[in-house]
Amino acid sequence: MTGWPSLAPRAEAAPRTQMLRAQARAELTLLLRNGEQVLLTLVIPLGLLVVLSTVDVIDVTGRRVDFFVPGVLALAVMSTAFTGQAIGTGFERQYGVLKRLGATPLPRSVLLLAKTLAVLAVEVLQVALISLVGLVLGWHPHGSFLGVVLLVVLGTAAFSGLGLLIGGTLRGLTTLAAANLLWFVLLVLGGIVFPLSAYGGAADALRWLPTAALSDGLRQLLQHGTLVGRDLLALALWAAAGLTAAAKLFRWE
Template identity: 75%
Template sequence: MTAWPPGALAPQPGAAPLPRMLRAQTRAELTLVLRNGEQVLLSLVIPLGLLVLLVTVPFVDVDGQERADFFVPGVLALAVMSTAFTGQAIGVGFERQYGVLKRLGATPLPRAVLLAAKTLAVLAVEVLQVMLICLTGLLLGWNPSGSAAAVVALVLLGTVAFSGLGLLLGGTLRGLTTLAAANLVWFVLLVLGGILFPLAAFGAAEPALSLLPSAALSSGLREVLTAGELPLQPLATLAVWAVGSLAAASRLFRWE
């Protein structure tokens, strides 16, 4: 390679326009999610596999409801939890450990644009998840009703709440610790959080468990999609989780 031509490296500093940064960072975040096998497994394969299994094999008692009507909302909640919470937590935990966030902090990319890009990538994956889950549900005899706006509101609020929790976890623990903790929490919420089993199965613990974010999201979705009711209590529960987790994350988040 020949020498650098004079002037080739002359300073010409300046930040790119914000939309260009947002586009580039969102594309990078999406590329990383779709290229990461575990993430695709967590976001798409496990929810779809569970849905098919739970609806077709009657090993969980759903109190006489239509199986698809009980499990489609639960799996939608699981999908949101997987992408917004577990995926984000693990991603951010390793990005911190690898010094990526530190490096990005030394570029003109504002933190708000970084967070916006992460959010857009999460929403894009969720759109894909929701489409595939609903399609699979319809093929399995799911018969939805209720307001689409209420579903969107629940999913958005759930995304904010789970993202806040994911950023809180990934922003405070080391990469491998985050990986273990995020998967553990995911599993606990799957079992105890109203996704796999109706909360009534847990007896006296039901009122406490219904305050879990996964329970609020899945029961809220169930209320809209099955009974067509406006799920005020789940929306309120999710709002509290969203405010609390984001407040804690913004106080405790460490970039390194």
């Protein structure tokens, strides 16, 4: 017979900061350990950046690398905050992980904050690597660093709301299909690889897509040093709509 230690009750929730640290670390571990996630968030954006900046396949105005670095930054934010979060959250629901966490003292707000911190940490890594590769390819950034932070944070809020909305309402496999499809559609229509001017009259409408707003906002800032109010507004509206809908419709199991 194995000797059990004393199992006498001594139940008390940990301080919130301890829970947050532990949960954020777990979320980050999961993001970085998942091969498909790393492919989506790092390998594809970096690959696109290298290929598009060095091979003359798409016509752009100005230097190629200066056009593509902001677009790929937008793609990276979308991949992590939208596609990655949607798929991760969808499967966590399906596997009963979120339900199980609901039976612990971990508050919902701390769980969501931990997810956000993990997403931001991955984005820091993405921005650093993409900027580094861009600089090696001869990228000359303009504009303020704070402007980039503002755009990335607003974009993250917009994409997180949409990602949590999909991941929190659809089944795991449906989420996987929908998130990947939207990722591709927004990659093509969002001004990341093709300039929006390529779409003629539709460009005025496409400009309000979150991906287009983020890529255009980053491009105007990093290429020309101007912060475009319309792009900030579009991202803020998507963030408000997505987060509100997610908060209302999210199902934990």
